[in-house]
Amino acid sequence: MSSGTFISFEGIDGAGKSTHIARVADLFRQAGRAVVLTREPGGTPLSEKLRELVLHEAMDPLTEALLMFAARREHLVQVIEPALARGDVVLCDRFTDATFAYQGGGRGFDWQVLAQLERMVQQRPVDDATTAQAGHTPEASHTPHARHAREGEYPYLWQPDLTVWFDLDPLIAAERLASARVPDKFESQPAEFFAAVRAGYAKRQAEMPGRFARIDAAQSMEAVGADVSRIVNDWLQRSAA
Template identity: 40%
Template sequence: MQDREPPRRGVFITLEGGEGAGKSTQAARLAATLRARTGRPVTVTREPGGSPRAEEIRAALLAGAAKPYGPFAEALLFSAARLDHLDRLIRPALARGEGVICDRFIDSTRAYQGAAGGLDPAVVAALERVVVGRTRPDLTLILDLAPEAGLARAAARGEAAGQGADRFEAEALGFHARLRGAFLEIAMAEPGRCAVIDASAGPDAVAAAILAQVEARLPALVRGEGSHG
C-alpha cells in the first residue's frame, strides 16, 4: 500500500472538530485566500466523501446504516471511503504540487469511533497505517467549540436545509463532550501538526486565526514559494 504512494510535492491541510464548528465554511475561505495569494490550485474536499464511491459510503454512514454493527464496522466503512478518496483525489493532487484542504480526516476516526465510540485505539492506529500510510497532514486545524453551541448551529443548519439530525448529530450530549475532549487531547499529543482554533468567534475572526496559523507554520505556502517536501 505505502509503496504505491506517488512522490509528494503539495501541501495537505485538514480541519477537524465537533458538529457545527464551521469546518466546511472555513475550508472554503482558506482555499480562496491561498488561491488568491499564491495563484496555485487548491482542492477542497471532505470526509467521508471526496470521490464518487466515498460519497456513496458517506450517505450510508450518515443515515446510520452501520450504527447497529458498532464502531468497528463504522471505522471499516470510513476506512474504505478514505482509501478511495486518497487514491483518486488526495494523493494525485499532492503529487501535482497542489494544495489539498480536507474537512475531516484521520483525527475524526480517532475521536468519533475511537475515544467517543469506544473502539480500541490500537485498532484505529492499525487501520491508519494500512490505509493512510505516509499521507499525513502537514497541518491540522482543530476548531474547538462547546458541544452545546455546535449542536445548536448544526440544528439550525439542518432546519434551514429541511433536514433532520444525521447519525452523529443525533448522539447524546455526553458523546459530543467526549469528542471535544478527544480532539483537544490529539492537539496536545501532536503540537507540531495540530493547532487549536477558538471556533466560538464569528466567521471572520475564525478565518483570521486560521490564516495566522497557516502563515506561522507554513510560510512558504502562503508566499507561494516552490513546492512542499
C-alpha cells in the first residue's frame, strides 16, 4: 500500500498555481521529503504529445475527453503510482477535476460519461479493492489516495489526498494573461466558457468536499501564499493524527 502524499492544484490559467506549487515543493523538501513535480495533461513523453494535440487541435468533444483520460492513464501508471509507492510527495498541476471543469463545465460534455471514464482509468489495485470489500472505508482506514465512487461501483479510485483550488473570476484571469503568451485553444475561449469552467470546479468540490480546499486567488500573491501554506500544514497535521 502506498505511503506517499498526492496533492493537486486546480484553477483556470491566470490563477497563479505555478508559483505556489513551487513553494509547496520547497516546504516538503525542507522537511526531507522527495518531491515529484508534474502536470496534466502531460507528465510522460506520450502524455506530453497528447497534451499538444488537446491544447492546439480542433476535435470532437468526446475525442478531447478520451485523450485527456488516455494521457492520465499513462501518467498514473508511469509517474504517479510509482512515486506514491516510494513514499514521495506528488504535486500535480491539475488532475481529473480539471477534466470535469473544462470538458464537463466549459464544453458541457456529459458529466456521467466523464465519471465512467474516471472509474475506468483511476481504479485502485486489486488489493485495495479487496480491503474495501471487507468493509473498510477510506476514511476509517486512513488509506491515502483512495476515495469512494458510487455505492456498489469501483470502491477505490486514485484521487489526490488534497486538492487546492485557486478560484478566480475569469475576467481577472483574462487581465492577468492579456500579454503573457500566445494563448492555446482553451485560453482563447470567451469569458462565458471560463464562467462555466468555474461552475464545474464548484460542482466537483460539492461532490468531493473532503479533499477540496478553495482559495480566493484574487488576493495578493502574499495572501494567497499564506493561505496555501496554512491549508497544506493543516492537512499534514490532520493526516498525521
